[in-house]
Amino acid sequence: MSRAALLVLADGRFPAGGHAHSGGAEAACKAGRIHDAATLEDFCRGRLHTAGLTAAALAAAAALGLDPAVLDAAADARTPSLALRTAARRLGRQLLRAARATWPGAELEALAAAFPRGAHQPVVLGVTARAAGLGPGDAAHVAAYESVGGPATATVRLLGLDPFEASGVLARLAPELDAVAARAERAALRARSQGPQALPAASSPLLDISAEVHADWPVRLFAS
Amino acid sequence: MSGAATTDRAQAPATPPAGLRATARIRAAADGRGGTALPLLAGEGPLALRRTRSSSAAEAGVMLVGAMSAPLGGDHLTVEATAGPGAHLALASAAATLALPGRSGEPARYDVHLTLEDGASVRWLPEPLVSVRGSDLRVRTRVRMAPTARLVLREEQVLGRTGEAPGLLRSRLAVERAGTALLDQELACGPGAPGGWDGPAGLAGHRALGQLLVVEPAFAGSPPAAAVLGEFAVVTPLAGPAVLVTALAPDALRVRELLDAACRTYGR
Secondary structure, three states, X not given: OOHHHHHHHHOOOOOOOHHHOOOOHHHHHHOOOOOOHHHHHHHHHHHHHHHHHHHHHHHHHHHOOOOHHXXXXXXXXXXXXXXXXXXXXXXXXXXXXXXXXXXXXXXXXXXXXXXXXXOOHHHHHHHHHHHOOOOHHHHHHHHHHHHHHHHHHHHHHHHOOOXXXXXXXXHHHHHHHHHHHHXXXXXXXXXXXXXXXXXOOEOOHHHHHHHHHHHOOOOOOOOO | OHHHHHHHHHHHHHOOOOOOEEEEEEEEEEOOOOOEEEEEEEOEOOEEEEEEOOOOOOEXXXXXXXXXXXXXXXXXXXXXXXXXXXXXXXXXXXXXXXXXXXXXXXXXXXEEEEEEOOOOEEEEEOOOEEEOOOOEEEEEEEEEEOOOOEEEEEEEEEEOOOOOOOOEEEEEEEEEEOOEEEEEEEXXXXXXXXXXXXXXXXXXXXXXXXXXXXXXXXXXXXXXXXXXXXXXXXXXXXXXXXXXXXXXXXXXXXXXXXXXXXXXXXXX
């Protein structure tokens, strides 16, 4: 297992297109629900324990080698919002393009052939982690980190929030992020014998609602 | 959450469970004359069942009565309903269900298992579930349906009685159609739920939430479009012939208004 490969995959400069998505932060900023570092932290905490946990478990399961088609169907069932399914597949397609160039291998090629329109991003992330020689815990950490890193970076751009404050938010969430990644990895290990229903399906009604409301806006800074 | 459930079960045998266990069983079957018979209608304990008149001659109606006093902490209530081939069943409840604290400190469980066979339909439209201060309830709703079956399912959750802090409510809704998951979601809110549950990515101060799921094979050709029904209410097509309406509101009444309007649009 390579620690450096984990840094390459988790690096915000890895060209996987994530910078175009705010993880719901744009809608929350516009509605005034995020207006400073404290409300950003509460937003990130809520997202980490819902969408973040669910994504982390899917990524961990894919990194363990569970069937990506089964996991992609499980991701569909866990993503009732059409806007969020569309965003997840677009992000999956972009990540897969970067991953195939970075860590070429048969499993990534097979995934691209099976999902020409893109698989859910956490599933692609898990298969990518495998191709990079990383394990399920690594994949879960990257997914959990992305679930809060995206909104934090977006809020710096949307509100002009001090980047030092945004980094402080992420640092304070680190212990909870570790716990979520560990829980996701345990669930992925259970899913090996019990099937995808052993994976968490934690959801946030407000994130689902505001994703659809956001998709309806005529002008947006972020795609989701 | 399933990890915690496994642990509970492993520790259980030492002492018998303190709470009450009750299962209501319903089976609906096509009667061969265009109607639906109820060959099995068996309530138990606080889950009493009553036959009701239905709006349609083809449909059998069942009302759950007297669920008011339960579940208390430690209780385990189950409703199991099966609609056989071509049967049409409407299920409702007479009053809101109150999740109340128990003496044991154990969580209460409320399970609903619906099975819909070929060409069957079920409308499961219970009254709201109210999470009372100090309570700890886990709700599991599991639906297994044939590809030709139709479902209308409503869930409403209210956090606390008027002006009251809520208890801990964890619920999972899993719908499997033709052996594949159509919808799987978990919600946790109240004291003891993972952080941020009431924050800007959680309920943001709303005290009532509701969902209406409509599974309709006819949607396969032309699924209804996603639409914004209000600032905190949307309808979205699932990755299958189904739509899900999700609504947040300050109170139960407003959630019901939103879901009733959506039911008239999508549920017929």
